Amino acid sequence: MAHSPANGHAHPGHSADVTKRDLLQLIAGAGAAIGAGAIAWPLIDSMNPAKDVLALSSIDVDLKPVVAGQGITVVWQGKPIFVRHRTPEETKDVRATKLGDLLDPETDQARVKAGHDDWVVLVGICTHLGCVPLGNKPSDPRGDYGGWFCPCHGSAYDVSGRVRRGPAPTNLPVPPYAFESDTKIKIG
Numbered sequence: 001m002a003h004s005p006a007n008g009h010a011h012p013g014h015s016a017d018v019t020k021r022d023l024l025q026l027i028a029g030a031g032a033a034i035g036a037g038a039i040a041w042p043l044i045d046s047m048n049p050a051k052d053v054l055a056l057s058s059i060d061v062d063l064k065p066v067v068a069g070q071g072i073t074v075v076w077q078g079k080p081i082f083v084r085h086r087t088p089e090e091t092k093d094v095r096a097t098k099l100g101d102l103l104d105p106e107t108d109q110a111r112v113k114a115g116h117d118d119w120v121v122l123v124g125i126c127t128h129l130g131c132v133p134l135g136n137k138p139s140d141p142r143g144d145y146g147g148w149f150c151p152c153h154g155s156a157y158d159v160s161g162r163v164r165r166g167p168a169p170t171n172l173p174v175p176p177y178a179f180e181s182d183t184k185i186k187i188g
């Protein structure tokens with residue numbers, strides 16, 4: 001005997017609709033997660049006077065595990081700090097860029113420590129509205145200029161942390177830091 005629609009079992013396309021709806025929900029959920037992640041930093045930062053964290057006026061960072069081409073993020077005074085070990089080619093590339101092509105003209109040499117040209121250390125907060133740009137994790141997009149990419153509004157930075165595409169108006173700031181040895185820096 002054939003089933004009729006009235007018995008609740010014959011809804012052509014029902015499972016396809018469910019699948020499509022679930023997919024749309026997943027996409028919407030992913031978008032919300034990315035959006036929340038992107039705006040979370042300024043909120044957390046503003047809620048976080050954390051005296052014990054602020055009391056850490058300087059931190060030591062061991063550079064030994066960071067191979068060329070790789071970056072790590074550390075936290076200093078409640079801010080994400082990007083530490084990137086550039087390849088010699090990346091350093092050569094950023095130095096070949098004409099100052100006239102930059103939105104916030106600054107030489108690469110002024111942004112790194114002499115004798116340690118392959119290391120760049122930056123405050124990892126986009127100068128547009130304060131998102132944390134992507135580019136330090138191996139799976140992250142690094143943008144069209146090989147440094148960092150801010151997904152919030154599309155700003156792109158080169159491997160010197162200089163803004164190459166806005167809306168970010170200025171380069172990523174360089175925090176105070178010094179090399180204590182070839183494999184260790186002190187930030188702060």
Ligand code: FES
Binds near residue numbers: 153
């Ligand atoms: S906050 Fe980075 S582009 Fe807007």
